[in-house]
Amino acid sequence: PTTSGPLPIQRLHESLINRIAAGEIIHRPASALKELLENSLDARATSIRVAIKDGGMKLLQIQDNGCGIRKSDLPILAERFTTSKLKTFSDLSRLTTYGFRGEALASVSHVAHMSVVTKTKTDSCAWKAYYSEGVLIPPKAGQTPDPKPCAGNDGTIITIEDMFYNTPTRLSALRSSSEEYARILDVVTKYAVHNPKVSFLCRKAGSPTPELSTSPTSDVGQAIRLLYGHSIGKELLHVEVSSTGAGGSHSRDTSADDLDDPERWSAEAYCTSPNYQAKKIVFLLFINHRLVESSSIKRAIESVYSGVLPKGAFPFVYLSIEVDPRSVDVNVHPTKREVIFLNEEVITERISDGIQQKLVGQSHSRVFEYQE
Ligand code: ADP
Ligand code: MG
Numbered sequence: 405p406t407t408s409g410p411l412p413i414q415r416l417h418e419s420l421i422n423r424i425a426a427g428e429i430i431h432r433p434a435s436a437l438k439e440l441l442e443n444s445l446d447a448r449a450t451s452i453r454v455a456i457k458d459g460g461m462k463l464l465q466i467q468d469n470g471c472g473i474r475k476s477d478l479p480i481l482a483e484r485f486t487t488s489k490l491k492t493f494s495d496l497s498r499l500t501t502y503g504f505r506g507e508a509l510a511s512v513s514h515v516a517h518m519s520v521v522t523k524t525k526t527d528s529c530a531w532k533a534y535y536s537e538g539v540l541i542p543p544k545a546g547q548t549p550d551p552k553p554c555a556g557n558d559g560t561i562i563t564i565e566d567m568f569y570n571t572p573t574r575l576s577a578l579r580s581s582s583e584e585y586a587r588i589l590d591v592v593t594k595y596a597v598h599n600p601k602v603s604f605l606c607r608k609a610g611s612p613t614p615e616l617s618t619s620p621t622s623d624v625g626q627a628i629r630l631l632y633g634h635s636i637g638k639e640l641l642h643v644e645v646s647s648t649g650a651g652g653s654h655s656r657d658t659s660a661d662d663l664d665d666p667e668r669w670s671a672e673a674y675c676t677s678p679n680y681q682a683k684k685i686v687f688l689l690f691i692n693h694r695l696v697e698s699s700s701i702k703r704a705i706e707s708v709y710s711g712v713l714p715k716g717a718f719p720f721v722y723l724s725i726e727v728d729p730r731s732v733d734v735n736v737h738p739t740k741r742e743v744i745f746l747n748e749e750v751i752t753e754r755i756s757d758g759i760q761q762k763l764v765g766q767s768h769s770r771v772f773e774y775q776e
Pocket of ligand 2: 442443502504
C-alpha cells in the first residue's frame with residue numbers, strides 16, 4: 405500500500421459468501437450429521453441408518469424411511485434458504501421441527517460432494533440427484549443435471565463425500581478419523597436415547613457389525629440402559645418436575661386457559677444415584693427435543709451433585725426440558741447449539757431442587773445402611 409487512503413469496499417462473490425456461511429454451520433463431520441439426523445426426524449422417520457468412512461471425512465451417508473422429498477422440489481433442495489418448515493416470521497414461535505432456515509443441505513453442498521436418492525410414498529420410483537454449490541449438477545460430463553430415476557425404498561438417502569475438499573484449512577483442523585468417528589457416534593447415541601421409538605444404526609462402511617444398533621424401546625430409561633451400559637443403567641433415578649406439578653409455581657387447575665399458558669413447562673431427568681461415580685460428567689440436554697448445550701444448567705446440576713459425591717466424582721445426567729415454543733428462541737446460534745428460553749433461571753432452580761430431593765432421599769438410605 406503506497407497510499408494511506410481507504411481501500412474500496414467490494415461486494416463478495418456469491419459463492420464465497422455461501423462458503424463462509426457454510427463454515428459457520430458445518431464445523432466437522434459430526435455437525436453435518438446432526439443436521440441430517442434432524443432432517444430425518446423432521447421427516448418422521450422410524451428407522452435411521454448411518455454409514456461412515458474415515459471419520460466421516462471420506463463418506464457420511466444417512467438413510468431414513470421418512471416422508472421423502474418431492475421430485476419437483478429437488479432443483480431447489482440445496483439452495484440456501486429453501487425450506488418446507490417455515491413460511492412467516494411468526495412461524496418461528498410455533499416451531500415443532502428442528503429445521504427452519506433451509507441452510508443445512510446448502511451448506512453441505514458448498515463444502516462437500518453431495519448426492520440424494522429419495523422416494524415419496526406416491527412416487528413409482530426413486531430419484532437421484534447430485535449437487536454442488538447449491539445447485540443440481542450432472543453426474544457425469546455430457547449428462548444433464550436433472551434428477552435420474554432409480555430403484556429405491558420410501559425415504560431418503562443423503563451421501564456426502566470428501567468433506568472440506570475445497571476448504572483445506574478446515575480439513576487440516578480436524579482431528580484423527582477415530583476422534584471424528586467418536587464424535588459422530590456420540591451424536592447418534594444421544595439422539596437414539598432421546599428418540600427411543602426410532603431405530604438407529606451406525607456403522608463404519610464395509611464393517612459387518614454396527615457400533616450402534618437400537619430397536620424401538622419403551623422409554624428413554626430403557627434406551628440409556630442399552631446405550632450407556634449396566635453400571636449407569638442400574639443406578640438411574642427418574643425425576644419429573646413441571647410448572648403445574650406438585651409444588652409448582654403455578655398452582656392453578658389444568659384448565660383450557662392453562663394449556664395456552666406460554667409459561668408452562670415440564671422437565672424429565674434420568675440421572676445416576678451417588679453410587680455411580682465417573683471421572684467426567686456425561687450430560688445430555690434436550691430443550692424442546694433439540695440437543696443443546698448450556699453451561700449455566702450444567703453448572704447448576706454439577707453443584708447439586710457436588711453435595712453428594714466426593715470431590716472429582718461426576719454423574720450421568722439426561723435432562724429433557726419442554727417449554728412453550730413461544731418462549732424459546734432457537735435462532736441465536738448458527739448451529740442451534742444454544743437456545744434462549746423464558747424463565748430459564750427459575751426453571752433451572754426447580755429442576756435442581758427436584759434432583760436434589762431425589763438424591764438426598766437416596767443418600768439417606770445409603771448412610772442408614774452403612775450405619776447398620
Ligand atoms: P431445514 O431443515 O432448515 O428446512 P435443510 O437444508 O436441512 O433445511 O433441508 C431443506 C429441506 O429439504 C427441508 O425443509 C425438507 O423439506 C427437505 N429435506 C431434507 N432432508 C430430508 C429428509 N431426510 N427427508 C425428507 N425431506 C428432507
Ligand atoms: Mg434441516
